[in-house]
Amino acid sequence: MTLNEWIFVGLFLMAGWMLPVVPLLLGYWLAPRRPNPVKKQIYECGVQTVGSAWVQFRAQYYVFALVFVAFDVELVFLFPWALAYNKLGLFALFEMAVFILLLVVALVYTWRKGALEWS
Amino acid sequence: MFEVPGLGDLNVAATLPVTSLVLGTCILLIVDLFVPTDRKHITAWLAALGIGVLLVLALLALGEITEFGDGEEAFSGMFVADAFTDMINVIALITALLGVMVAYNYLERTGIQRGEYYVLLLFATAGVMFMGAAGDLVVVFVALELLSIPLYILSGFRRPQEASEESALKYFLLGAFASGFLVYGIALIYGATGTTNLHDIWQAAGDIVAGHKSGRFLLLGGAGLALVGLGFKVAAVPFHMWTPDVYQGAPTPVVAYMSVAAKAGGFAAMARVLASGLSNFALDPGEAAVWQDTVWLLAILTMLLGNVVAIVQTDLKRLLAYSSIAHAGYILIAVAAAGTAAVADEAVQSVAIYLMAYALTNVGAFAVIVAVERDDATNTGLDSMRGLANARPWLAAAMALFMFSLTGIPLTAGFVGKWFVFKAALAADLIPAAVVGVVTSLVSAFYYLRIVWLMYFEESEVEVSTPWPLAWAIGVASVGTLLLGMLPYILTDMVREITLAFGG
Numbered sequence: 001m002t003l004n005e006w007i008f009v010g011l012f013l014m015a016g017w018m019l020p021v022v023p024l025l026l027g028y029w030l031a032p033r034r035p036n037p038v039k040k041q042i043y044e045c046g047v048q049t050v051g052s053a054w055v056q057f058r059a060q061y062y063v064f065a066l067v068f069v070a071f072d073v074e075l076v077f078l079f080p081w082a083l084a085y086n087k088l089g090l091f092a093l094f095e096m097a098v099f100i101l102l103l104v105v106a107l108v109y110t111w112r113k114g115a116l117e118w119s
Numbered sequence: 120m121f122e123v124p125g126l127g128d129l130n131v132a133a134t135l136p137v138t139s140l141v142l143g144t145c146i147l148l149i150v151d152l153f154v155p156t157d158r159k160h161i162t163a164w165l166a167a168l169g170i171g172v173l174l175v176l177a178l179l180a181l182g183e184i185t186e187f188g189d190g191e192e193a194f195s196g197m198f199v200a201d202a203f204t205d206m207i208n209v210i211a212l213i214t215a216l217l218g219v220m221v222a223y224n225y226l227e228r229t230g231i232q233r234g235e236y237y238v239l240l241l242f243a244t245a246g247v248m249f250m251g252a253a254g255d256l257v258v259v260f261v262a263l264e265l266l267s268i269p270l271y272i273l274s275g276f277r278r279p280q281e282a283s284e285e286s287a288l289k290y291f292l293l294g295a296f297a298s299g300f301l302v303y304g305i306a307l308i309y310g311a312t313g314t315t316n317l318h319d320i321w322q323a324a325g326d327i328v329a330g331h332k333s334g335r336f337l338l339l340g341g342a343g344l345a346l347v348g349l350g351f352k353v354a355a356v357p358f359h360m361w362t363p364d365v366y367q368g369a370p371t372p373v374v375a376y377m378s379v380a381a382k383a384g385g386f387a388a389m390a391r392v393l394a395s396g397l398s399n400f401a402l403d404p405g406e407a408a409v410w411q412d413t414v415w416l417l418a419i420l421t422m423l424l425g426n427v428v429a430i431v432q433t434d435l436k437r438l439l440a441y442s443s444i445a446h447a448g449y450i451l452i453a454v455a456a457a458g459t460a461a462v463a464d465e466a467v468q469s470v471a472i473y474l475m476a477y478a479l480t481n482v483g484a485f486a487v488i489v490a491v492e493r494d495d496a497t498n499t500g501l502d503s504m505r506g507l508a509n510a511r512p513w514l515a516a517a518m519a520l521f522m523f524s525l526t527g528i529p530l531t532a533g534f535v536g537k538w539f540v541f542k543a544a545l546a547a548d549l550i551p552a553a554v555v556g557v558v559t560s561l562v563s564a565f566y567y568l569r570i571v572w573l574m575y576f577e578e579s580e581v582e583v584s585t586p587w588p589l590a591w592a593i594g595v596a597s598v599g600t601l602l603l604g605m606l607p608y609i610l611t612d613m614v615r616e617i618t619l620a621f622g623g
Contacts, residue, residue, distance in 0.1 A: 089125070090125070090126050091124050091125055091126050091128070091129070094126060094129070101145075102145065105145045105148060105149060108149055108152070109148055109149070109152065112152040112153075113152070
């Protein structure tokens, strides 16, 4: 890259910074401030806040989260593959079969280990 | 529009040694689900059987009795099957086989016998083998993760023991950090050369050096970051901090396996990335590669720190951790030597020889620690070696042999490894590194031979358990160490075929 092209990178960087900073500053300067106790409450999806946030909770669902991520990513791969399938031919079919087979092995493993039961 | 590859381009046959291992491991993972908890020896046997078959095939391929896709490319150049691949395959499989044999009874008596141990060990082995066959930076990265992630889990295998969990978490956090460096390095190399294929990188690097192409600093940054990432995996100073803690906390059979596997994988990657892809990346055409000076400086630091700090250790596993850092330093000398084009082949061959010698010796030494260790993971101090010679003369003799080999005393495999590494260093004119190597070897004699002294000239009550798989593992390791030491040409003939440098 020549020096001139680097200038564009710099411009992009500055524009990228301004995108979040400018609205925040605008809101800070323009917004009227009339606080009351209800407004100052911690926002919890409209539900009234209950108790402290520092509680222990079961981390059991991490297995579900892991399995979810695995199959989520699988879909990300499957979608473009399905779109371009006609052009890719046998090669892609083979590749995808290998990929899905490996994931199935993982699923069978988690299933047999009882990780999918909620108890 | 890119060209759509056909099924024939895959050339799966060339990848069979490692793909069949991955397939077999997947099957083993499923089979293990149906093996009752008190019969996990079935899983162990199946794993050992699979490794055994593959090892025989890999040895045949190395001896060139059968040409298993030699010098071929597969998966559109992502996978390379050449003599170096064969050599790394053999090292990885021998280590895996010994790893299973060392672990079996230990897991049983410490109450952590689970089928996953063998499955994870096999996946890590596949990672090492992929690394030896990497023709593309993406494969280097994926293989490194395939090697590392099972090792993180194996370090914490002694759940819920605190030391083991601590070691797993430390290893994981620092390892993930190091992987980040490697990926960033790969990204910069891609930015400079426009490709991740090692052969294309080599060509692009040639253009950059000759001044036909810009991106010299980008490539320099990429090479540097990749070196940091790989330096972490092989425990080179100053990226070695995790080693002692991880080695001390992880279950001993795991350490026996990973001390060798992580090194074999890391140095295979260094050989592929530095000695092959970036071999011609010099400041001026015809000079030694630009990374050479950095690597030999790292080597000197690594040898000095590893050997000096090992002297004051009182725990055997910690001592061998520092010793493994020191040995990473010796191999780094050979990697640095590969930066000189005329010596490149010789240097990479010496890396392979050293790795083989180190694999047999180090797994053997850790196997002896497994034998003296108690069920609650205590008794791994230097004192545990006291009086071993009277109680168990053969075990003590084997340990003495491993210590001689780690020191590099003639007639052992360690001597052969050091001999070829120093020879390559002298040929590449890296006199300071070679001198520091010889001097630190002398220093290392102090702490290795102290163990021999404790075994033979001090008295103590000894309680040792050597069930037959462990005994056989120690036996195989010591025979291998002796054989390579006395008949080195068996190995040197095999590695002579290794050439990583791209011609033309």
